[in-house]
Amino acid sequence: MSDILVLGAGYTGMAAAVRAASRTRRVGGRVTLVNASPTFTERLRLHQTAAGQSLAVHPLEEIVAGTGIDVVLGRVTGLDAERHEVRLDDGRVLGFDKLIYALGAVTDASVPGVDSHAYTFADHERAVRLSEQLGSLRSGTVVVVGGGLTGVESAAEIAEAHPRLHVVLLSRERLGSMMGECARAHLDAVLERLGVEVRTGVEVRKVLPDAVELVGGELIHSDATLWTAGTRGLPLAAGSGLSVDTRDRIVVDSVLRSVSHPDVYAVGDAAAVTQKFGVLHGTCQGGIPTALHAADSLAATLRGKTPKQFRFGYIHQPVSLGRKDAVIQFTRPDDSPRRWYLKGRLAVAYKEAVSSSPLPTYWLLKRGLVPVRAFALSAGLP
Ligand SMILES: Cc1cc2nc3c(=O)[nH]c(=O)nc-3n(C[C@H](O)[C@H](O)[C@H](O)COP(=O)(O)OP(=O)(O)OC[C@H]3O[C@@H](n4cnc5c(N)ncnc54)[C@H](O)[C@@H]3O)c2cc1C
CATH class of the missing domain: 3.50.50.60 (FAD/NAD(P)-binding domain)
Incomplete structure (x- = not known):
């Protein structure tokens, strides 16, 4: 038996939990997913919420139904990476054998006011x-x-x-x-x-x-x-003794394990993931592949195998411009612009497909229908 704790049920934590549950079932993996709220926040759409649109509500329990994942509701207030313990705001302490840290980022509030x-x-x-x-x-x-x-x-x-x-x-x-x-x-x-x-x-x-x-x-x-100017990792990562970069993101190695604590994996906005072209910036586009890869690295380790190196390249910069317009810049793997772009109605439809893709992806992952390779290929890598 191995206790796998996933912190954060945003885009990447949910992907990592669902993937880890299906990949570690045969080797006795038990996945617990911790999140502050009982519903899934579609962060990609928060500007729509701010503008007054009411969006669908997705309870976490519904998304993970049938996976065997235990959902624990609570705010993480402390992490002891040495003792393999996580503390919640109500005083509960959760132990783990392996941890996937996916708590996202917070606003950089260094400017007064x-x-x-x-x-x-x-x-x-x-x-x-x-x-x-x-x-x-x-x-x-x-x-x-x-x-x-x-x-x-x-x-x-x-x-x-x-x-x-x-x-x-x-x-x-x-x-x-x-x-x-x-x-x-x-x-x-x-x-x-x-x-x-x-x-x-x-x-x-x-x-x-x-x-x-x-x-x-x-x-x-x-x-x-x-x-909206700037984000950084939560202070609790640095406070836990994990190695972090100057923006408090957990520094990970090529298989997405913390460089200081190899039983801890970090993904999404919370992780400093280096590729040949530099450190990934906080997007779902890069974050979900890190989540799937970290879950696969963890599963390989539990099976006594050597995890594969993470490789990622960007494909696009999708930007909504209200509900009636958008612009999609297609990119090279290093995020530099290609000649092609979309605008107007076609771009609106493309952007909507991108924003709504994570939830069906979890459904497919539950059924083992999304090979992690698909994400690497979609990112334009060989
Ligand atoms: C308005 C907006 C538009 C965006 N558009 C795009 C886009 O078009 N394309 C793109 O790729 N990216 C876009 N992004 C960025 C994208 O949303 C993030 O990169 C993505 O959400 C990162 O996923 P994550 O899982 O790392 O973090 P999150 O999605 O932020 O998830 C973190 C989770 O951890 C939980 N959590 C946090 N702290 C605690 C705690 N202490 N205890 C317990 N739970 C906690 C949160 O409740 C949340 O569920 C956009 C972001 C915003 C704000």
Whole structure:
């Protein structure tokens, strides 16, 4: 018997748990999945929630039905990697033989005022609170800080859903900086059409209750501020003695085991996974393959076999621009743009297929129908 504990039932923790359950059943693996909430949060859609759309609710127990996985509800407050113990907020202590750490990331709140005066996408509840605030405003300004894809998607979604509100998007760099010229031009054109005021080359110094203050002192009035600029791992990984990088992500080796504690695997946004082209950035596109691979590495180890090396390459940057437009930049494995891109209705359909794919993937995984190789091939690797 081996007790396998999976922390976090987001996109990657769920994938890892379902995969580990099916891969370790014959060698006596017992999988327990720990999560703070009883439902699955579709993080990819939190900007839709913030804009006021009500989305389907997926109870964790329904997703794992038939897998033999035990779901434990609770917030993880401590991890002792040496003693192989995890502590929950209600005082329970869970032991493990092998651990898959998939607790995602938190907002980097190092700029003063983010914690107290800005909305974030830390969880579903906070996205709902933002939607309530936006719904209560008859007019006013919404400031979205961060010109990454989450900031762009959020600004577009809010502007489309609330045309009476003025949306300002603040970014240090130009938008879509990792896209090709044509895709970027489409992104800029749609934001302009939706009336989003884009200001690039700016840096926020402070978030105030009714404004953001830029470096240089300029104040931009804000009735609601959404902070999407930067994430980092939870402090509990570093506190547990695991090796972490400068953004508190757990540093893993080529088979996705912690470099300091080989009984701990880390996946998704919580892990610093290095490939030839650099460290993966936090996406489902890269995260779900890490989850499947970590579960396979763990299963191979329990069977006394040598795990395979993880190899991954990106295929696309899918960006929704409200419900009626989107842009998909196809990429090389290192995430640099290829010539091809999609825009308009075709891109909307593509993006929707991407966003809704994780749940059917779990269903297929339960039935052993998704070979992990499929993800590597889809990523353009030989
Ligand atoms: C608005 C938005 C749009 C995005 N769009 C895209 C996109 O188009 N394509 C793409 O690839 N990526 C996109 N991303 C990024 C993607 O959502 C993340 O990379 C992905 O969610 C990472 O998965 P994860 O399992 O590592 O973390 P998460 O999905 O965040 O899951 C973490 C889980 O751990 C639980 N948890 C956290 N802390 C604790 C604790 N202390 N105790 C117990 N449970 C805890 C959480 O409740 C959650 O269930 C987007 C993100 C946002 C916010």
